[in-house]
Amino acid sequence: MVLLHIIVNGRGYDLQVGADPHQVDPAHTLAYTLRETLGLTGTKIGCNHGGCGACTVLMDGVPVLSCLTLTVECDGREIVTIEGLSPPEGNDLDPLQRAFMDHGAFQCGFCTPGIILTAKHLLDRNPSPDAETVEEALSGNHCRCISHYQVVQAVLAAAGTEADRDED
Numbered sequence: 574m575v576l577l578h579i580i581v582n583g584r585g586y587d588l589q590v591g592a593d594p595h596q597v598d599p600a601h602t603l604a605y606t607l608r609e610t611l612g613l614t615g616t617k618i619g620c621n622h623g624g625c626g627a628c629t630v631l632m633d634g635v636p637v638l639s640c641l642t643l644t645v646e647c648d649g650r651e652i653v654t655i656e657g658l659s660p661p662e663g664n665d666l667d668p669l670q671r672a673f674m675d676h677g678a679f680q681c682g683f684c685t686p687g688i689i690l691t692a693k694h695l696l697d698r699n700p701s702p703d704a705e706t707v708e709e710a711l712s713g714n715h716c717r718c719i720s721h722y723q724v725v726q727a728v729l730a731a732a733g734t735e736a737d738r739d740e741d
């Protein structure tokens with residue numbers, strides 16, 4: 574029996590590879606496994622073809638498109654989904670989540686988990702980005718509902734560099 578060990582939001586999972594309903598089929602994507610096997614439906618599947626960014630999660634700290642990532646490729650990897658972003662010790666939200674709420678940076682929210690995780694990676698690498706850097710980082714994440722203006726404002730606010738946008 575082939576076993577996969579993946580860590581999702583700090584919790585380890587041993588998953589069997591196989592064709593039975595409770596197993597991970599070799600053709601299953603990470604997006605499918607997160608949603609259907611582990612019940613973590615915060616990860617959204619939009620296009621399912623790598624074009625929209627809705628399914629973005631962090632793998633070993635780096636954004637990946639989970640609709641294009643096979644689960645069997647994730648053995649030994651650490652995954653963070655939107656459910657894992659809040660500090661584990663409390664009920665509070667991550668500053669990015671709070672900033673998105675404060676700035677009305679979503680409408681239906683379908684794209685939001687992917688955008689926030691992409692932004693999280695950006696702020697981990699660059700805590701004080703300017704608006705252009707945020708726009709570039711989020712260029713692969715598409716939203717059908719609202720202008721990206723609010724999204725960029727929210728990311729800048731979370732970084733404490735909101736004034737950069739106002740000076741544009």
Ligand code: FES
Pocket residue numbers: 617618619620621622623624625626627628629638639640641
């Ligand atoms: S659902 Fe993965 S990129 Fe669109």
Ligand code: FES
Pocket residue numbers: 678679680681682683684685715716717718719
């Ligand atoms: S808020 Fe609806 S797709 Fe972005």
